Amino acid sequence: MDIQIRKIVSFEEETLIEGNKVADKPLRMFAVAAIVKNPWVGEFVENLRPVVRDYGPQLGALLTEKICALAGGADKIEAFGKAAVVGLSGEVEHASALIHTLHFGNHYREAVQAKSFLSFTNTRGTANAPIVIPMMDKNDGGRRSHYLTLQFNINDAPCDDEIVVVLGGASGGRPHHRIGDRYEELKELGHDIDNPAAV
Template identity: 70%
Template sequence: MLKPEIRKIVTFEEETFIEGFKATDTPLRLFAVAAVITNPWAGRYVEDLKPEIQAYGPILGKLMTDKIINLAGGADKIQAYGKAAVVGLNGEIEHASGLIHTLRFGNFYREALSASSYLSFTNIRGTANSPIMVPLMDKDDVGRRSHYLTIQFAIPDAPRDDEVVIVLGGATGGRPHHRIGDRYQDLKDLGRDLDNPAAV
């Protein structure tokens, strides 16, 4: 049976008490779980990525979802979420993308939170200690701008050239002093259809 070779699991957490020179009403917690795995396709072109994607997705999805919920202190504590992948230099962006853009991976997190919005994402190529950026959005409302956040951290020894770093991120709330409103007001002001923003 195909299964990911996990070299390490890395967790990240920060708690903000003062933002923009003003104390927060409630401290904002941002957190992430990263799995550093061997890239099964490193150094070669592989036409069919599906076997590894389908095999790795459920294993990583379950493991990482359990860990991030534990880090958060419960699924009910997570209001915003996202995902990311960084592939090493002997891999393709397609490898990073393939491992996180499968329902076999992301649905574990989405269903555990009873979420309805899609998981925002980044997928890039990088070296060890590359900045890992995990964009977040409200788990139920994609237009809720207060929850547009980004987690940033790095792993000093990952990814190696033949590795991929797979990441889930979360937050306990939105920006502490958010005051730019939600995108729905912009749509109203522009006379756009809330259900079809592209329509004129």
């Protein structure tokens, strides 16, 4: 099945001052979104996997190439995440299907040489709906400095029969981060750092 991409949108912001203090290093956050025709719209499809296996690699490769270029190279990306917003005629499952697959996410993970999983949101909305991308350190899920959220919107997407598929990235952590990492609190609570669920 041919994927129908209506357009691709890039978004970038750069934080220079936070909390009335100049950042030692400006924080760049960026995203690339593909607005695609929902292949399942208008009917209940029991097995989504054939389309997922077809669309996932195409979208993963395309968006990974574009976000790495926007970042100035894959090595410039320290935090990452993903998101999808399905239009009102679709199911949240349709948004989930296109981003919760290794056929999609592994393109990005491998390009930036990441160990962490891609944090995510999958929602339903109208055109101009908020697109929210939670991010974390690509190699260290407990590094709270890199718990970031990028939000933007596209004025004409998603249409009711579309899905917006997004990759997000950041060049570093929050300016002036000072809440510590998870590991300190795990030690304080007497938890095993390698097995946080254990008492």
